[in-house]
Amino acid sequence: xxxxxxxxxxxxxxxxxxxxxxxxxxxxxxxxxxxxxxxxxxxxxxxxxxxxxxxxxxxxxxxxxxxxxxxxxxxxxxxxxxxxxxxxxxxxxxxxxxxxxxxxxxxxxxxxxxxxxxxxxxxxxxxxxxxxxxxxxxxxxxxxxxxxxxxxxxxxxxxxxxxxxxxxxxxxxxxxxxxxxxxxxxxxxxxxxxxxxxxxxxxxxxxxxxxxxxxxxxxxxxxxxxxxxxxxxxxxxxxxxxxxxxxxxxxxxxxxxxxxxxxxxxxxxxxxxxxxxxxxxxxxxxxxxxxxxxxxxxxxxxxxxxxxxxxxxxxxxxxxxxxxxxxxxxxxxxxxxxxxxxxxxxxxxxxxxxxxxxxxxxxxxx
Amino acid sequence: xxxxxxxxxxxxxxxxxxxxxxxxxxxxxxxxxxxxxxxxxxxxxxxxxxxxxxxxxxxxxxxxxxxxxxxxxxxxxxxxxxxxxxxxxxxxxxxxxxxxxxxxxxxxxxxxxxxxxxxxxxxxxxxxxxxxxxxxxxxxxxxxxxxxxxxxxxxxxxxxxxxxxx
Numbered sequence: 198x199x200x201x202x203x204x205x206x207x208x209x210x211x212x213x214x215x216x217x218x219x220x221x222x223x224x225x226x227x228x229x230x231x232x233x234x235x236x237x238x239x240x241x242x243x244x245x246x247x248x249x250x251x252x253x254x255x256x257x258x259x260x261x262x263x264x265x266x267x268x269x270x271x272x273x274x275x276x277x278x279x280x281x282x283x284x285x286x287x288x289x290x291x292x293x294x295x296x297x298x299x300x301x302x303x304x305x306x307x308x309x310x311x312x313x314x315x316x317x318x319x320x321x322x323x324x325x326x327x328x329x330x331x332x333x334x335x336x337x338x339x340x341x342x343x344x345x346x347x348x349x350x351x352x353x354x355x356x357x358x359x360x361x362x363x364x365x366x367x368x369x370x371x372x373x374x375x376x377x378x379x380x381x382x383x384x385x386x387x388x389x390x391x392x393x394x395x396x397x398x399x400x401x402x403x404x405x406x407x408x409x410x411x412x413x414x415x416x417x418x419x420x421x422x423x424x425x426x427x428x429x430x431x432x433x434x435x436x437x438x439x440x441x442x443x444x445x446x447x448x449x450x451x452x453x454x455x456x457x458x459x460x461x462x463x464x465x466x467x468x469x470x471x472x473x474x475x476x477x478x479x480x481x482x483x484x485x486x487x488x489x490x491x492x493x494x495x496x497x498x499x500x501x502x503x504x505x506x507x508x509x510x511x512x513x514x515x516x517x518x519x520x521x522x523x524x525x526x527x528x529x530x531x532x533x534x535x536x537x538x539x540x541x542x543x544x545x546x547x548x549x550x551x552x553x554x555x556x557x558x559x560x561x562x563x
Numbered sequence: 564x565x566x567x568x569x570x571x572x573x574x575x576x577x578x579x580x581x582x583x584x585x586x587x588x589x590x591x592x593x594x595x596x597x598x599x600x601x602x603x604x605x606x607x608x609x610x611x612x613x614x615x616x617x618x619x620x621x622x623x624x625x626x627x628x629x630x631x632x633x634x635x636x637x638x639x640x641x642x643x644x645x646x647x648x649x650x651x652x653x654x655x656x657x658x659x660x661x662x663x664x665x666x667x668x669x670x671x672x673x674x675x676x677x678x679x680x681x682x683x684x685x686x687x688x689x690x691x692x693x694x695x696x697x698x699x700x701x702x703x704x705x706x707x708x709x710x711x712x713x714x715x716x717x718x719x720x721x722x723x724x725x726x727x728x729x
């Protein structure tokens with residue numbers, strides 16, 4: 198394992214080779230953002246050995262006396278190198294680690310709390326702090342004694358991606374049953390990728406976003422890369438070949454993370470909830486589903502309207518909390534998938550996926 | 564004077580989302596694709612191409628069909644592709660989303676560039692915020708859209724989703 202100065206030296210060589218820019222130039226460019234005793238930490242793909250000649254350099258500026266935080270990274274350009282500098286107070290970073298520890302100890306679902314598929318900023322931040330390269334300064338001394346920042350950051354990604362995998366596996370099966378073959382295969386591939394991201398985090402590699410998964414696997418985890426290979430490409434005809442693709446994907450996922458992904462098992466742990474202000478309106482012979490906030494309207498046929506009424510008035514369900522997936526009949530489940538695909542329903546899980554249920558090595562006492 | 568065939572709220576909401584996807588996400592992934600091609604990073608190239616297909620399909624759908632809301636990320640490409648059936652750009656979007664790994668890297672990059680150009684011709688152009696000459700013009704254009712969205716009572720797509728909790 199490289200020492201901190203060796204990692205800094207490697208990073209310096211990389212950006213000099215790609216851009217002809219030195220770390221000292223980078224430090225000069227962002228000097229105006231630094232308070233006394235601030236440390237500069239480089240994270241992201243270039244610091245983690247994954248980046249290429251067009252990757253930006255992500256740096257975090259923080260220290261015990263840092264005043265204020267920027268809401269988004271501030272972009273700087275030095276020749277062809279783009280530097281994204283994020284000025285953050287140490288208390289905000291400590292708060293993020295504290296929230297991560299609490300979330301990991303809690304039973305509720307984590308899914309998306311630290312960044313969703315589109316924006317993974319907080320997950321990345323924790324990994325940049327835990328695994329980053331100190332470019333200048335003494336490093337951050339985060340307050341909590343006994344906290345293993347790398348363990349917290351890795352566990353958070355494992356749990357987030359374990360939960361994403363569970364959700365993708367569920368949606369793939371529901372979509373398959375509801376004759377939505379493209380949604381089914383897209384989610385099956387996502388389930389495999391989510392499982393692999395969790396497995397990579399479990400092996401202690403820093404997280405740098407979904408886009409680097411394949412490169413990480415190819416370079417450093419070939420045994421997992423071979424599992425991924427059949428899922429790079431979706432079937433040409435999802436309606437014809439989707440069922441087999443979904444089945445194979447779920448088999449791989451269950452093997453990687455040791456979870457029961459059968460639809461019946463998952464269905465007992467999840468509920469549908471309405472994400473829009475949906476209501477059904479009968480106008481003459483027409484049955485109209487309205488989402489006034491979005492100014493959107495859909496026409497339901499009589500049988501769909503009946504299914505909707507059944508779902509939303511089921512006995513024993515508090516409608517504010519949605520309705521259980523297991524309680525849906527096939528017509529109800531199919532309508533829910535169609536509404537989910539239109540952004541009108543969401544899925545919420547009764548429980549998260551505890552780390553202990555995911556971490557095969559720790560389960561086995563390794 | 565040219566009439567816009569949609570109500571103002573819907574037009575502003577849909578067009579701003581599509582522009583942001585094509586103006587911010589698409590250049591980011593295209594830059595990833597170029598970087599991957601140069602560095603011979605096939606997995607990154609596949610991923611970037613997929614994301615470009617996804618963003619192009621969604622941007623096209625919200626502009627052509629004024630569809631809203633946009634569903635959760637894992638469902639949005641199937642949602643968009645269904646609504647784009649019959650459109651000439653359905654196939655190139657689907658091919659990138661499906662995953663391209665049996666053609667040379669330069670051809671994948673060309674397909675990405677071509678699709679982005681064709682979608683931008685429908686959706687509109689936005690300065691590239693990833694390069695010095697486009698950064699501030701892109702922010703200025705985003706501000707104009709935020710003002711319009713504010714006038715019609717709609718929430719802006721950015722930058723609220725990108726900030727950390729404080």
